[in-house]
Amino acid sequence: MGPRRAMLLDRRPGARVLDDVDLGAALEVCALDPVGSVLATARIEAARSARLGGAGGALWGYHHGGALVAVCWAGANMVPVVPVEDPAVVSDALDAFATSAARQGRRCSSIVGPAPAVLGLWNRLRAVWPGVREVRPDQPSMVIDTAPSVSADPQVRLSRPDEFDLVLPACIAMFTEEVGYSPASGPRGPYETRVRTLIDQGRSFVRMEPGSDGAPRVTFKAELGAVAGGVAQVQGVWGEPERRGVRLSEHGMAAVVEATRDHVAPVVSLYVNDYNARAIAAYTAVGFRQVGSYATVLF
Template sequence: MRDVVTAAGIGVRSGPGHGRVLGDDDLPAALAVCALDPVASVLATVRLEQATRVGLRRTGGHLWGYEVDGLLVAICWSGANLVPVIPTLPDTDAVRSAAITDHALETFGAFGRAQGRRCSSIVGQAPAALGLWDRLRPAWGRVREVRDDQPSMVVDHDPAVEPDPTVRLSRPEEFDAVLPACVQMFTEEVGYSPLAGSGGAYEARVRGLIRDRRSFVRMDRSGQVVFKAELGAVAGGVAQIQGVWVRPDRRGEGLSESGMAAVVTATRRQVAPVVSLYANGYNERALAAYRRVGFRQVGTYATVLF
């Protein structure tokens, strides 16, 4: 493999293919790559769909691609998160598919080393995310945590449990109640407050989810959130649920099952026919709840946190 730096940017030749930084004209082909596995690629598809509306430059990220015989076969979104998408190609045998994956990861690793670390995480299907991290580790150094087993689950039918009729969309005037629940969920999950050094970005994210009708809550009589979930990524016919949380003093009551059933029902009717999520493999309690709702595992994600 060799890296080539020109006035136009970086090109990487690896194995039978060639990598390059993609532009707006490449977005249809990049979306076609993502469409080969919509659930696995939804985090990247969100950014690509945004780029088709406003242009790649205005998204604040970069898009890398790997081509074989002039055909785009893999992409990697580079923004706040690094998201590799390397789907299995139709009518491709296992040996050639493995070779393409390896060469694509070598290519994206070369781009990442040349650019330096600008992201807060690497996330995606486990073989791609972990394979990319293996190639970046020597140059990027320390990592905070590697979550290498995150079952990717979907439901594309009515939930198997009765939806909670009190779960509904959050309202803009409820921001002051919703934000603390979001912060507590994030802190429990990641280990630090999302407000630290965010410059208001996290608060804007929560407001945006409420505004865009992507935030679901159940409130108690005092106006506090007891259950919440968000549609953190919606693209390509898939809505990915993120940020599922039940207030600690209400856990064990089945609120997550009935609450998720309500979110799934509303989402499939109004947003997307396929609802997905991913969770840590060690969180058996949550995974069991999702299975009771009707989710089934279709793959495995991995996340590298910096």
Template sequence: MGWRPALRSRSAAPGDGSGAGARVLGPDDLVEARRVCTRDPVASVLAAARLDVALHVGLAAAGGQVWGYPATGELRAVCWAGANLVPVVPSSVDPAEADDAVASFAALARQQGRRSSSVVGEQRTTLRLWELLSRVWPPPREVRTDQPSLVLDRDPLVAPDPGVRHADLSELELVLPACVRMFTEEVGYSPVAGGGSAYAARVRSLVAERRSFVRIEPDDDGAPRVVFKAELGAVSGGVAQVQGVWVDPELRGRGFSVPGMAAVVALTRQHVAPVVSLYVNGFNAPALATYRRVGFEQAGTFATVLF
């Protein structure tokens, strides 16, 4: 679905609580918006990665808008509005000003209606934004309120699995079904229902960019299958965020996840970015245990609203 331009509201003073203190940013604002993200590179990596794309190919091709707060003067907070709604309000922002920034983003989101499949970001900011939007947006499928944000900026604590490597485009017919299975299991519906060409293109792009990691082994009949996989879903500012970690359900409990994640960390730090991050549902005790064994430590908390 295309994006309608939102109204630029410059009349309200920042911090007045009206929720009218944000505006839609243009190409000339992108460098400053990107600078806002550098104040908290781990928490903002999802938005920063989209801003990097917009700086490279333009906002239209990047698939969304960028909103900035306040409407005039130096930007203090930004929000990426595309397939995901990702608010970025750095922790250095005064709490009252942060509340007004979120209210301002909510005002723009209400003007345009729900066009994103999720709202995701730092816990307090995301849940406050959803509190305001829930009054007018349709009910979500799920609200995940507690998602520890984990970071590792050194070598993993365990030996990497030597069988984990970058996926190759020639293996796309193996990688894509594994990605679909992971997404369906995690989110609750198939990303290729009704066609899914955009999802398939996204998986292909990650493989082509060497941001997809796999371990492939023969099954009982000798046919190759993905037994472990993960992707770097967002990379920006020296931070790479791991997404889509998955072990074939038939092989869980056999020791693939810990050395597999260690390999993802080692390869990422060697070739992509020095800081590796991810976020995980707080109720997912096995995943949290895996990441902590690899050496990840909690740096914050995310929340996600899924539609």
């Protein structure tokens, strides 16, 4: 999008800022694509509990024909949900979200969600939001809603609160390897708080093994980063580099799937970089199948 396109966008009406009374309708929009929208659904459900004013973000909506047809969560991450078939309506919704985003200025660390919406929104914002670090345009979105195809690792279990100091370094290593920088910011930092919260919520899974000094260490981990609408999205899958190649991830993920489907949600999802052939093969072996594509724009 060039300067002229940016100027034209700025003259368009933006999306309407939704309030608490709109949350039910927003969740109905997300329910049209429960796997693709799980990140937004989780935030909207949290907002419904805490009320939008204390939810750490804003919710934008686009109406067509008098009905809410698309939404966009604008918080630490921007998550557009546009489950519409009419290309003209999709374009108008993305124009509206891009106009609101351009006027607000960039406050998010990423745009993430179903690839068509994310890439369409980014194409409209690239001229007015500089500083992009990376665009990942094709991240297969995979799901499993049956028993896994491989045996579950009996040593994979929920993390315990007293294991935070062991789990956090593995989480930081995963994030740094995946994104390219360390998220660590101190004992009470946002990343550290999120890791602790996931442990406390029973959404952090680990396999522990003794190290050369006999002390326990994490050799496999995964978290349920978003749970909403009958879908649990697995994030942060990581295996210790020295133990890769021995199928820890396959059997570890099978254990995560079994526990999640038994106690959390019937559908387990994840998204993975298209160039990570080893991970895609492992997830496929577990029984995951691709149902779409995510995209992520990192700042």
